[in-house]
Amino acid sequence: MVEWxxxxxxxxxxxxxxxxxxRILVCIDGSDECYQSLQYAAxxxxxxxxxxVLLFVRPVDQGLRSGGLQVRVARENMxxxxxxxxxxxxxxxxFDILGELGMMDGEDWSEHVVHTDVDGDPLGDNKTEYVNAKxxxxxxxxxxxxxxxxxxxxxxxxxxxxxxxxxxxxxxxGPVRSFWDPAVAQKVAIHAPCSVLVARDLDVGHGHLIxxxxxxxxxxxxxxxxxxxxxxxxxxxLISVALDVEAEDExxxxxxxxxxxxxxxxIEVKETIVKVGNPVDEIIEAGPDYSLIVVAESGKTGLRRxxxxxxxxxxxxxxxxxxxxxx
Amino acid sequence: xxxLKRVMTLGAWLNLYFFWEKKWFFIAMIIGAxxxxxxxxxxxxxxxxIILTMSVVSxxxxxxxxxxxxTVALLIIIGQVVLMGHDSSEVAKSLVTDSxxxxxxxxxxxxxxxxxxxxxxIAWLIxxxxxxxxxxxxxxxxxxxxxxxxxxxxxTVAAMMLPVGITxxxxxxxxxxxxxxxxxxxxxxxxxGASVAGIGTPSGGARNAIMIGYWKEFFxxxxxxxxxKFIVSYVDWMIHAYPMFLIQVPFVTIIxxxxxxxxxxxxxxxxxxxxxxxxxxxxxxxxxxxSILIFFLVLLGWVLISGEIGMGTVAVxxxxxxxVAGLVRWEDINSGVNWGVILLYAAAISLGLQMKETGAALxxxxxxxxxxxxxxxxxxxxxxxxxxxxxxxxTNTMSNGAAVAVLGPIVLKMSxxxxxxxxxxxxxxxxxxxxxxxxxxxxxxCTIVYASGYLKxxxxxxxxxxxxxxxxxxxxxxxxxxxxxxxx
Numbered sequence: 001m002v003e004w005x006x007x008x009x010x011x012x013x014x015x016x017x018x019x020x021x022x023r024i025l026v027c028i029d030g031s032d033e034c035y036q037s038l039q040y041a042a043x044x045x046x047x048x049x050x051x052x053v054l055l056f057v058r059p060v061d062q063g064l065r066s067g068g069l070q071v072r073v074a075r076e077n078m079x080x081x082x083x084x085x086x087x088x089x090x091x092x093x094x095f096d097i098l099g100e101l102g103m104m105d106g107e108d109w110s111e112h113v114v115h116t117d118v119d120g121d122p123l124g125d126n127k128t129e130y131v132n133a134k135x136x137x138x139x140x141x142x143x144x145x146x147x148x149x150x151x152x153x154x155x156x157x158x159x160x161x162x163x164x165x166x167x168x169x170x171x172x173x174g175p176v177r178s179f180w181d182p183a184v185a186q187k188v189a190i191h192a193p194c195s196v197l198v199a200r201d202l203d204v205g206h207g208h209l210i211x212x213x214x215x216x217x218x219x220x221x222x223x224x225x226x227x228x229x230x231x232x233x234x235x236x237x238l239i240s241v242a243l244d245v246e247a248e249d250e251x252x253x254x255x256x257x258x259x260x261x262x263x264x265x266x267i268e269v270k271e272t273i274v275k276v277g278n279p280v281d282e283i284i285e286a287g288p289d290y291s292l293i294v295v296a297e298s299g300k301t302g303l304r305r306x307x308x309x310x311x312x313x314x315x316x317x318x319x320x321x322x323x324x325x326x327x
Numbered sequence: 328x329x330x331l332k333r334v335m336t337l338g339a340w341l342n343l344y345f346f347w348e349k350k351w352f353f354i355a356m357i358i359g360a361x362x363x364x365x366x367x368x369x370x371x372x373x374x375x376x377i378i379l380t381m382s383v384v385s386x387x388x389x390x391x392x393x394x395x396x397x398t399v400a401l402l403i404i405i406g407q408v409v410l411m412g413h414d415s416s417e418v419a420k421s422l423v424t425d426s427x428x429x430x431x432x433x434x435x436x437x438x439x440x441x442x443x444x445x446x447x448x449i450a451w452l453i454x455x456x457x458x459x460x461x462x463x464x465x466x467x468x469x470x471x472x473x474x475x476x477x478x479x480x481x482x483t484v485a486a487m488m489l490p491v492g493i494t495x496x497x498x499x500x501x502x503x504x505x506x507x508x509x510x511x512x513x514x515x516x517x518x519x520g521a522s523v524a525g526i527g528t529p530s531g532g533a534r535n536a537i538m539i540g541y542w543k544e545f546f547x548x549x550x551x552x553x554x555x556k557f558i559v560s561y562v563d564w565m566i567h568a569y570p571m572f573l574i575q576v577p578f579v580t581i582i583x584x585x586x587x588x589x590x591x592x593x594x595x596x597x598x599x600x601x602x603x604x605x606x607x608x609x610x611x612x613x614x615x616x617x618s619i620l621i622f623f624l625v626l627l628g629w630v631l632i633s634g635e636i637g638m639g640t641v642a643v644x645x646x647x648x649x650x651v652a653g654l655v656r657w658e659d660i661n662s663g664v665n666w667g668v669i670l671l672y673a674a675a676i677s678l679g680l681q682m683k684e685t686g687a688a689l690x691x692x693x694x695x696x697x698x699x700x701x702x703x704x705x706x707x708x709x710x711x712x713x714x715x716x717x718x719x720x721x722t723n724t725m726s727n728g729a730a731v732a733v734l735g736p737i738v739l740k741m742s743x744x745x746x747x748x749x750x751x752x753x754x755x756x757x758x759x760x761x762x763x764x765x766x767x768x769x770x771x772x773c774t775i776v777y778a779s780g781y782l783k784x785x786x787x788x789x790x791x792x793x794x795x796x797x798x799x800x801x802x803x804x805x806x807x808x809x810x811x812x813x814x815x
Binding site: 059068070071073080 | 444
């Protein structure tokens with residue numbers, strides 16, 4: 001994971017506090033999937049006492065495409081009429097969901113509204129922070145950015161996040177379409193320095209399916225996800241795929257190794273699966289019985305990830321259910 | 328350190344993603360370098376090849392936008408000096424024409440008009456005339472947006488009317504999901520009403536002013552009275568194009584209601600609340616009357632004296648009057664106009680004129696006609712339709728002014744080669760360039776209503792193709808039946 005170096009305007013204590021907290025960024029776009037992923041985040045956050053940030057990214061109002069008249073002229077006119085910005089309603093709905101789930105219980109929450117000017121936009125970034133006595137935070141943030149993916153990645157710079165959650169419907173486009181216009185989730189998954197969860201019909205309770213290939217990275221991931229899942233009492237299962245029959249024993253050994261690691265942590269593994277074949281296809285096929293497929297990131301950087309396309313990305317792009325890449 | 332290792336370090340040090348994000352810039356540059364070094368095609372002068380290369384590279388950059396668009400304008404200027412060897416002062420002079428002055432002036436006017444608080448009055452006027460039935464409100468919005476946009480440009484009207492549309496939507500229901508279709512019909516009534524109207528008068532859009540400028544530059548010869556018809560006046564243009572806008576208006580409402588079935592057939596709840604909001608404004612003030620007066624003076628100026636002093640001068644004078652009267656602050660104009668767009672149009676028009684001077688436009692026109700010949704589209708009605716389809720295609724991928732600036736010279740040369748009237752083909756190009764209903768970026772009005780957050784990009788596709796077909800048919804019928812009556 002990339003080291004976060006702090007953001008302007010934060011004191012040293014705040015920076016340390018943020019690094020110590022488990023922080024979840026939930027991207028809200030008003031779709032049903034994004035609220036499902038929010039509920040999941042709330043359960044996860046309840047378990048590990050995490051900060052939750054709801055983010056809506058609004059494209060910056062610019063004028064090159066509107067014939068030279070800046071869109072801000074229209075935006076200012078709308079404000080004069082007392083109209084709300086797009087996105088505020090969606091964020092409020094997300095906040096209400098958190099309330100219903102009991103995330104906002106207790107009366108010691110303090111509210112704090114922050115506005116940041118952004119060049120070229122009359123409204124800039126706006127956020128409302130709720131902090132309780134224990135330092136736990138829930139933030140509603142309305143952000144402007146040239147495009148949605150950039151906005152989400154910029155948000156990471158402002159406060160480190162351990163997990164970014166996304167709702168998306170359907171699979172990603174083929175390589176030709178993404179050369180022209182990569183889907184937002186795809187772009188974020190490739191560039192984000194932290195774990196990314198892409199939610200598709202995410203329902204809680206069916207447990208995690210953790211994929212392992214026995215590497216150190218994968219074992220580290222097994223440890224981290226096992227911890228996370230056990231906080232929320234989610235059952236954990238393990239899968240390892242061998243490329244051919246000869247490697248089957250090795251795959252079995254990988255699963256047993258991971259099982260032992262989890263057992264040492266006091267986590268019981270629900271079931272273990274060993275398959276032979278193409279890892280991507282086998283994992284996708286086994287996936288739908290679980291809430292979430294968990295894969296490790298193989299440590300390549302941006303462009304290499306894009307060109308070489310690890311198993312993790314192929315699974316994320318093509319799976320039928322939710323996938324989390326752990327970094 | 329071995330060579331391989333050094334290369335690896337360098338690779339890690341370079342931020343490869345920069346190149347990936349800007350890939351289209353480099354692809355365009357490589358295509359440009361390749362074109363400059365290829366053997367000269369027959370019939371094309373070396374200067375023609377350079378200008379053609381610059382045009383191709385610019386079009387790629389316009390469409391893919393790897394760099395901010397005004398950068399393309401700067402590159403065009405650099406290219407004209409470095410590649411063509413023109414004197415830098417000459418290039419600078421060629422940038423500003425009456426069309427460019429008009430674009431700058433009308434953008435300043437647009438900001439001034441939006442800043443006058445007349446939108447609430449207009450909204451009230453609409454609902455008072457139409458009553459509360461949804462379809463009647465939508466039709467009223469389309470008519471009024473259209474009438475205004477035909478004189479002051481679609482972006483002005485979209486910016487002015489957008490709050491009206493959103494207020495009606497949000498007063499009907501708080502939940503955007505419950506009023507998705509209602510939002511679509513109301514907002515598209517504004518956007519498409521303004522778009523179809525942009526063709527009505529020369530001041531309706533930059534593309535019209537650009538075409539008028541091209542006609543004059545390409546064909547006007549002060550010594551030859553035959554060519555005087557190529558000075559197209561404000562009124563001439565209105566006689567040709569305004570009826571077409573009026574015919575399109577009912578189609579907008581019909582197509583919208585056919586595509587999106589609004590959840591509410593009646594908006595009385597919203598209208599009652601809107602009336603309350605407007606009553607709080609009080610009666611018209613002196614400043615309101617003043618801005619209406621200036622607005623009509625500008626219109627009169629365009630109609631009566633734009634032939635003598637130029638459309639650009641009238642637009643600039645209008646902006647000056649608003650400033651003198653203290654009805655708008657310069658700071659508002661300064662932040663509301665994207666000055667880069669003016670630079671962009673200036674460079675694109677300058678490149679278009681060079682296309683003509685170097686013979687590149689003629690060469691492309693001939694090549695294009697040769698390709699069309701097998702389809703029987705190299706002359707007459709077939710050619711008209713082909714030009715219209717080509718322009719519609721191009722305009723959906725870039726701003727319509729840029730589309731006309733790039734295509735205009737080629738189309739006008741085609742008309743000469745094919746022995747067609749440059750006036751007819753010019754009108755067809757300028758008018759078809761407003762058929763950018765399919766994408767958010769196609770027309771300014773679409774971009775502005777999209778900023779409301781109520782529409783999806785797929786909504787534009789869903790309804791846009793029907794609009795494009797209807798508009799193309801109406802225009803071709805008018806070109807065939809109506810224009811001959813006017814003697815073009």
